[in-house]
Amino acid sequence: MSEVAYEVEDIESTETGEAAEPFVATLPRISIQAFCASGDVANAIQTMAKDRRVARAHVGVQTTGIDGAITYFETAPTPNLLLLELTDGAESMIGELARLADVCDPGTKVMVVGHVNDVLLYRELISRGVSEYLVAPITPMQVIQAVAGLYADPEAEPLGRILAFIGAKGGVGSSTVAHNTAWVIANGFATDAIIADFDLPFGTAALDFNQDPTMSVADAVYAPERLDDVLLERLLTKCTENLSLFAAPGNLNRDYDLDPNAYDRILDIVRAGVPTVVLDLPHQWSGWVKNILMSADEIVITAEPDLANLRNAKNLFELIKQGRPNDKPPHVVVNKVGMPKRPEISPKDFAEALHASPAAVIGFDPQLFGSAANNGQMIQEMAANAKPNEAFTEIAKLLTGRVEARRKRASILAPLMGKLTGKPGKTGKKS
């Protein structure tokens, strides 16, 4: 390939390009009670309850049907969401729901799973305040999607996807891959991205982008209750029109012993404001790193082609696959391939050991990467035709499902900025 792919101009499908899999939001901290009448529906909801997107919600599943629900709620408080399987026909369904209304809080949303596929029934139920009607058989993902739809805040669209990058060892180039991929997503795909550098003591994102921010992720992590989209804007450093940086402090002023859930709120707020969040994770194993990996939308493991990297990459790969059975496995990038005089494990053997092909293989090029790092530039900025750009583009496509385009578009953060500054954003016009 002589030309890098993102010199292609005016690709129309940029706007409609979607992620490879439909985006399903994480459910908020809600309580869900399911009253099922059939084993299949109960199983689907039980499986759904174990999905990572449901980790913050509390889900109870009972198999006592609507009669059980009515008895149950005579004494127990009603949940935020009641999931009800009704096996009868349309007529009796309406009557049964009316009985339930007497024992339910008005604030409770009701979602019905029925066995009748009838659009008139659907309309009737919706008009009576049922939030959603699903026709059995249902899949766990279908339920999550429907529930997420109920709680999606139109103000918060589009919710960001979290792309987490971690190295199989330290120094393998995980941050380099993360930053360059973010650059391609933001500047090649014309969609907003935030790089969040969670390597608090040693992170290099600010250096790599030649920035010197005075505020950092530490300001958020030590006062999460203060964080909102307004404060977040102040903590971000703008690198390009579409790319912002949430930098690490990069100093040793504190001990950074973080709680396993230290980043939950920060990530919620960051992802509400931007479609792509590139998370640059340090090479370490702690509760918070594991939590983030388990809940990320996509994961990239960068490894060098040696035995220790292979072992670590395989361990990470297997653990993540096991913990996220309903998700795509992580992507593996083999970096610094072809280092002179170094015995290496071939990408083919790497793939065989992992039972997965690497998403990209990047050659060792100390001249190119060293100059980029010292100049505070991305590879694309330094050398638009350099080979590694193809790999970064490939990874970016895999993660976002997007096509690249040069077409300029106003920043997606513009409406938010407009609200904050009192000036209208520039994205108002549709074309």
Ligand SMILES: Nc1ncnc2c1ncn2[C@@H]1O[C@H](COP(=O)(O)OP(=O)(O)O)[C@@H](O)[C@H]1O
């Ligand atoms: N393909 C490559 N060839 C040569 N040097 C590289 C390559 N990829 C990254 N580097 C260099 O390796 C060093 C470590 O990279 P970094 O991204 O900080 O690793 P990590 O985040 O995994 O600790 C940096 O100096 C970077 O410029």
Ligand SMILES: [Mg+2]
């Ligand atoms: Mg790093």
